Amino acid sequence: MEITIGGETYNVQYVETMREVWDALSKERVKPKWCVYDVETDGLHIKKARPYIGAFLFAKKVFVFPTTKENCNHLLYCINHIGMLYNHNINFDMHMTANITEDDEWPLKVKRYGDTMGLCRLSFEAISERDGGDSLRLKPIMDKYIDPTASRFEKAVKKWLSDKKAADRKVLIALLRGHGWTMKRFEEALNKGTEPIPEEVMKTFWTWRNEYPEPTYKDVPLEILMPYVAVDAIGVDLLVKKALPVVYHRKQQHIMETEWDLLPHVYEMERQGIPVDREYLMDAGEKLDAYIKRLQAKAEELAGRKFSVGQHAVIKDIYEERTGERPDSTDKKFLKFMADGGDELAKTISTLRRLEKWKSTYIDRILEVSEYDGKFYTLMNQFNPVSGRFSGDAQQFPKDPIKDENGEVIFHPRRAFKMRGYYIDFSQVELRMQAHYTLYLGGDLNLCRAYMPFKCVHYKTGEEYDYKTVEGRARWNELKEGASLQEFDKMWKAQHGDKEWEFADVCRAGLTAWVVPETGEPWTPTDVHTMTTLKALRIMGFVPEEMDPKDIKWWRSKGKTFNFMRNYGGGDAKAAETLDISLEAAKAMNRGYSEAFPLVVTYQNMVINEMRRKGYCQNMSGRRYYLSEPWKFYKVANYLIQGSCADDLKKKMIRIAKFIKENNLKMRMVLCVHDEIQFRVDDPAEDWAIPHIKRIMEDCPDIMVPIVAEVDFSDTYWSEKRSVLLV
């Protein structure tokens, strides 16, 4: 059959084996530049789900075929004959094909992958979906950019399914009538337990269900299913044709190639999975359930009625009755305000919300997905965030445990993951990147001095610290002659026990080789959050030297939050709201920030000017961010920082994968969380590789600020990771 999408006609045919595909391919006079391969599956679990039908496309020919093991193995020859394989979110098809061929290596045998999600990311404007930007899902993209009628084939499939369901239902209705029951009565009894169902009625129901099982896509007649399967592949083909020129025009080929290099490594990481301690989760789940029940009873008693903590309207009713005023919101801020005033109910609702979220997200869900083989598999979306970062569901596991009313730890989400492994994360990498960007403007003194002895001189030779060369930069943590970190570590432990030291402590001990010329004192890294805070406090008329250290600490935590907010482009009003401080205090924070880090403010303004001039900006790797609406330009200052770090991490992942392969190591990357890479290292004999990997991660010749990676280790659970000193 022929299908026309977006004015282009494709030939679609069903084949049982790959022979006809290969024949057609060998008849092509010109070798196609790429091919498309897409599968339909019975689920989404990357190990459990199985494909049942697939589509393979090249040169406007689509072959729909049953995805048997043999067909998939033969398909590999066709794919590699062409040499370039595209799909939309192709990692998923890699997993599905590995599942059906029972060969985890199958996807790694494909010569080269491309992903139209990646092409879209590099062609779309840099607006997140939340802010009205384009979705990265294939259907809306096809609707908007390819052909709005393309969905007609999916509609036909859905219509067939609902017609079939309705017809089957009619049979059941007739059968129930024989027992004197209506469908409505039966469903209520079945779902809500309104009345007992006689055995013979149940028996009739099960006989019917057996004979008429719930129809799935597999049951759809081929002539309806075939175009539906084909049209996704056609959409991908058209998308490549349309987006590739945009990527070239925007000079994003090199970013694209790096992303394509990374694709198989991401597949390998996803494929690893992390072993789950299911017993622990079940045990913690029971404790959490009991605690939730106790709190629900307490909330019911306090409110005088039954309600759930997600029922915002009901909670508003309760507070309207209590205070005579209907709250605009029942959010955390409102509840905290009430709780601070001594309201026990508000406190209980807040705790319950957190507990219920944790129970469903970190216990029930992990138990469900790990049921298959005891492992937690997570997808790492390589293209969704506009900045270039990864996204995925494993990126937000709480760092701290949850405690019950007696202060006893009842659940720590990270305790559920058991693995001998290393966790290497970059230290404050985005702030270091921000410092790097100010160096193009001469360097922000305070921010740069947080990470290197910027404009400091050597205590012995008097030479100025050289941040412009790799060799000069490597000396950022140089110590005075005779001083050593090992000695310091010993001394520190004798004085402070288990508390970890930071490099700033080494500097404060006077061991650094660098001297601040203005003061003649040894260089000590700036504490950027304290810097903003102290300046703001003085602006507010406080004398920090005379303040209670406890108050300073409180204000510093506000200063820290403010610094991040301000880096993202936040203003006074929003800061006052988020930090829960007065507008005057927020304004003081802002002035304190500007005084402390004037060149960051200059940098932000320059980005906006650049956007006005060109309509785009490009990060350190050359990834561009295009925006057409000027009021959004302020976002780009952060895109550049976030995206430069993300692209750096992506390139590091490729280098690390190469290092692991070259050294024939069994260790594997299993996850990355923004600025951290996690490694499973089963064999202690491979521990030697970790310092090498750390050095790969710290090797950033283009960043003028030293990049530092810190190593943690655990041979039991994620929650137990502890820092390892690698000198």
Add this chain to the structure above:
DNA sequence: GCTGATGAAGG
């Protein structure tokens, strides 16, 4: 069943 609002979590 889908969508938007709301709120929990990560960097």
Add this chain to the structure above:
DNA sequence: TCCCTTCATCAGCG
């Protein structure tokens, strides 16, 4: 002018 995200639940709509 608060950046990038995921996931769960509830309420309202068709």
